[in-house]
Amino acid sequence: MSLLKLNNVVYRYEGGKKNVLKGVNVVFESSLIYTIIGKSGSGKSTLLSLIAALDVATKGQITYLGTDMRELDRDNYRARNIGVVFQSYNLINNYTAIENVVLSMNISGSDIKNKKQYAYELLETIGIDFETANRKVVKLSGGEQQRVGIARALSHNPDIVIADEPTGNLDSETEDEILAYFDILAHKENKCVIIATHSDKITNIGDKVYRINDGRLSEGKTKR
């Protein structure tokens, strides 16, 4: 069975004048990297938000393992099944990096005993050392915040990882590192990785590439 299935999804923001998504059909499976490329304002972030169950579709259906999102406990789904790396990080600013990650683990009800230890290790692998991990988020650079955001998204070991322009604020060396990490997630840890971007460079790592244009999704060229 497919992991996630979007069936003719239409979305309009509350109080918005037009549909931002205009009938999106797509299926996501485990162990693959999906890239979605589109111009700014084409609806990438909106699509990812619906996949992350931050809201439900205005029309159409999104199913996770066959269950309609509308019937799903979306809080639980967000807490356990999906990890989101936000375009604007969305970290809690007056928490330290480690506190952000541990809070996410707590919310997911993770049964890891020493959550703090685990979070430090996770941050370490993604390039945040102990000293940085204990700094408040406001005192971190954009790149560091992005890494903390990734660590948080992975902290509860979700099946699906979505990332909204994850490398937008990173230098190209760091960008490569991060992309390599996503590659491991999909191909070694069998996660479904969905990355939205406006950069052609990133599309290269996608097992499947989609284009989004004015709220419509179309299958793009797939490299492999």
Place this chain on the structure above:
Amino acid sequence: MYIFINSLKNVIRNIGRNILLAIILLAVIVGCLTALIIHTTSKGLIEDYMALFGAKVYINPNSSKVSVMSGRQSEQIIPLPEVYAALADSDCLMGADLSCQVPSVSDTLLGLGELSGGTAVPIAPNGGAFTKFPTMNVKGYTNPEQLDDFIEGYRGLIEGRFPVKDNECIVSEDFKQLNNLHLGEIIELAQGMVEHNPLSLEVVGFYFDLTQNQFGSAVDAPAAINVRNDIITNYHTAFDFAKSDPRVDTAAYYLKSPELLYVFEAEARAAGLSYDYLVTIDESAYLRVVEPIKGMGSITLTFMIILLTLGVLIVAILAAVAIRERKFEIGVVRAMGMKKHQVALGLVFESLIITIICLAVAIGIVLIITQPISDMLLVKQLSINEPQDTSTGTSMMYAGMQTSLTAQPPDEMQVVINMQAVVMISLVCLLLVFISSLVGIAQITKYEPIKILTERN
């Protein structure tokens, strides 16, 4: 559990704002607690005084009527002994104190002040026989030993004993020395005003007397009103002696409870008590005592209501501001999958932690400041109520007779920190903080996280 710990950390993370909130809360709680404690204490005091003085009923001549009727047959305004006797058996009563004063003369005894003041002025009330101007007063009491002067130490027995049987009396030391009296001596008196009605009393005791005369010093005061010339005997003896003399009698009856006043008055009227006599509780004393405390009670209550309203307003505004500032944070944790009720619980925890800390500190402060504030307020209240006292001075001519007009205004109010007040205000505070945080929470959690997050970006 992690929600509580996180709330605890959040209290510290937002320490600046929380200190502001805490100061306001603290002020409100301290103010309210202080006010409430003073209020409940004063209410308790009023109830005590009500029970004590509200229960004491006087039967006194209606002074306005006495003067109008002085030309009439005197029997009409004298309560019959049967009335008093009948009333003494009333089911409403715990006891009775009766008194009777008879201005007297004597051929063999001198009164203090008799030689220096104008004496022996012949007067002829009712067109009767000329008699001497009274130079001493026979005063009869149900319980001479229970007179306030004796209890409070202004007078004290120095020789002999109190009168027990009829026709026994005690006199002051000054009176004894003036007339060279000794224990067991029989003294001869006569009623001063109307007709010759001799009385023989056995002197069974002497007392020292430190009480002040209303007019002039003890030695100089005119004999007729010089308290050193009191000849104290029991009520029955004085009453028999007085017979038809227009005189001042007082009767104080102790009701089992103040509400029985009207029942008791009805009984008195039924027993034949004339309407020339008033059946009253000691209102002036009651007012003197209760009014200042009552004033304090209402001041503190008003203060508390204003403070509480203001406090709630400020706390609600602060809570609204805080929630708006934290909207994004809430959006983030919701996006991470925290349920609405968990978010709400976290915020309520934070409010509760702050409130409980404030309560603890506030109670500590209140313990220290309540008594001084109460003292200050009471002093102010007493000075406000002072002028009313003078009105009671008019009947002072007979002050010595009024068995006990002694209900003193409190010069001190012992404030007791009662747990009830503390618990009540704590609950009210917790409730208010709880409600004000819920209002903010309800607002913020009704949105899907997407709205909060996209709004910010």
